[in-house]
Amino acid sequence: MMLRTLTIALLLGLSLGAQAGNVEPREFDSREQEENYQELIEELRCLVCMNQNIADSNAELAQDLRRETYKMVRAGKSKDEITDFMVDRYGDFVMYSPPVKSTTILLWTGPFILMFAGVFIAFRQVRKNAASHGSDELSNEEQERLRSILAEREGEEKK
Amino acid sequence: MSKRALIPLGIFLLLVLLLGRGLYLDPRKLDSVLIDKPVPVFDLATVNNPETRLTNKDLSKDVSMFNVWASWCVSCRQEHPILVELSRHKLVPIYGLNYKDTRKEATGWLDKLGDPYIASAFDEDGRVGIDFGVYGVPETFVVDKKGIIRYKHVGPIDPNSWKETLLPIIEKLRAEQ
Numbered sequence: 001m002m003l004r005t006l007t008i009a010l011l012l013g014l015s016l017g018a019q020a021g022n023v024e025p026r027e028f029d030s031r032e033q034e035e036n037y038q039e040l041i042e043e044l045r046c047l048v049c050m051n052q053n054i055a056d057s058n059a060e061l062a063q064d065l066r067r068e069t070y071k072m073v074r075a076g077k078s079k080d081e082i083t084d085f086m087v088d089r090y091g092d093f094v095m096y097s098p099p100v101k102s103t104t105i106l107l108w109t110g111p112f113i114l115m116f117a118g119v120f121i122a123f124r125q126v127r128k129n130a131a132s133h134g135s136d137e138l139s140n141e142e143q144e145r146l147r148s149i150l151a152e153r154e155g156e157e158k159k
Numbered sequence: 160m161s162k163r164a165l166i167p168l169g170i171f172l173l174l175v176l177l178l179g180r181g182l183y184l185d186p187r188k189l190d191s192v193l194i195d196k197p198v199p200v201f202d203l204a205t206v207n208n209p210e211t212r213l214t215n216k217d218l219s220k221d222v223s224m225f226n227v228w229a230s231w232c233v234s235c236r237q238e239h240p241i242l243v244e245l246s247r248h249k250l251v252p253i254y255g256l257n258y259k260d261t262r263k264e265a266t267g268w269l270d271k272l273g274d275p276y277i278a279s280a281f282d283e284d285g286r287v288g289i290d291f292g293v294y295g296v297p298e299t300f301v302v303d304k305k306g307i308i309r310y311k312h313v314g315p316i317d318p319n320s321w322k323e324t325l326l327p328i329i330e331k332l333r334a335e336q
Contacts, residue, residue, distance in 0.1 A: 047189070047294035060259070061294055064285050089292040091192040 024063075026070055037073045040082055041066055045096045053096050191292055191300075191311035198225070198306045199290035203280035206257045206265045213254065213280040219306030222332045223252040224299055224325075226276070227288065229260045230268035232296040238315035239272050245321075246275035251329055255279030258288045258296055301325065303332045 028034040038055075044065060046057035054062040054069075065086070072082045086094045098104045132139045193199070202214045218225060226242060228235040246253055255276035257265045262281065269279075282288055291300070301310040310328050312320060 050187070060285075064289060068286075068289060088192065089289060090294065091189060091292075093189055 029074065033073050036079050037070060040069050040079060043096050044086055045094050047090060047094065188313045193292055193308045194311065196308055198302055198308055201280065201287045201290065203282055203287060206262060206279040206281045213278045215306065218254060218302045221252055222304055222329055223254055223302050225254050225256060225302055227256045227258050227293050227296050227298045229258045229296050230264040231260065234315045235297045238297055241316050241318065241321060242275040243273040252277050256287065257281050258293060259283065259285040301328055303335065
C-alpha cells in the first residue's frame with residue numbers, strides 16, 4: 001500500500017517536470033530574455049495543433065516558431081516586436097489570447113453581456129413572482145377566477 | 160399562448176442559422192494576412208540545380224501561382240496531377256516552394272511524378288515558409304503581375320477549386336493593367 005502510494009507520487013512528480021516549457025535546452029544572455037522567451041512561447045498558438053501554444057506542441061511548425069522566437073529574443077528584440085513578426089505572417093489567430101480589437105470586442109464581452117442579461121431577466125421574474133405570491137391575499141386576477149368558480153359551483157348545487 | 164413565448168423560439172431559430180452556417184466552415188483554413196501585400200522577399204537556390212536561384216523578383220513578372228509542396232506530403236501527391244496538367248497546357252506559370260525537404264527526395268519525387276514548376280525554390284529549414292505564413296502543405300498563392308499576393312488556397316487544389324475559384328481570379332488579374 002505504502003509502496004504503491006510512493007510509486008504514484010514519484011511518477012506524478014516526474015511528470016510535473018515534463019510540463020515546464022519544452023525539451024530544447026536554451027541559453028540566454030539575461031534573466032529577462034529567458035522570461036520573455038518563456039512568455040512568448042506560451043502566448044503563441046501552434047497553428048497545426050490549434051488548441052495548444054507552441055510551448056506545449058510537438059508539431060514541427062511549433063519547433064520552427066520556437067526556434068525563430070529564440071533567435072529573435074537572443075537578438076534583443078522586444079516581446080512586442082516578436083509578436084508583431086508573428087501576427088504579420090499568421091494573423092491575429094497566432095495569438096493564443098486574441099487581442100481586444102473592434103473585431104474581437106464581441107468575443108470578449110459577449111459572455112458577460114449574456115450573463116448580465118440572464119441575471120437581469122431572472123431577477124425580474126423572481127420579483128414578479130414575489131409580488132403576486134408574496135402576500136397571502138389573492139391578486140385581482142385570482143380573485144376574479146375564484147368568484148367565477150364559486151358562482152359556477154353555486155349554480156350546480158342549486159340544480 | 161402569449162407572444163412572449165415566441166422569443167425563445169426566435170432565439171433558437173437564430174442559433175440554428177448561425178450554427179448551421181458554421182458546419183460548412185473549416186476552422187483549419189485560416190485567411191491569409193498576406194493578401195494584397197507584396198510577395199515576401201526571398202532568395203533561394205532551386206531544387207533541381209543548386210547553382211540557379213529563385214527570388215521574389217521572379218514572381219513579379221506575370222500572373223503566377225506559387226505552390227508550397229514537399230515530397231513527404233500526401234495531399235501534395237493528390238493535387239500534383241492537376242498541376243502537371245496545368246503546366247502542360249501552359250495555363251498559368253507555376254513556381255514552387257519546396258518546404259522542409261531533402262534535395263534527393265524532392266528531385267526524386269519530381270522525376271517520378273512529373274515537374275510542373277518553372278522552378279522550385281529549396282526551402283530546407285522552412286524559414287521562407289514562415290515569411291509566407293505557411294502552416295500546412297500544400298498551400299498555393301496566386302500572385303499578380305506586380306508581385307502582389309491576391310489569393311491563397313489552403314490544401315490540395317481540386318478540379319472544382321481550379322475551375323470555380325482559381326481560374327476566374329487568374330483571368331481577372333490578367334485583365335488588370
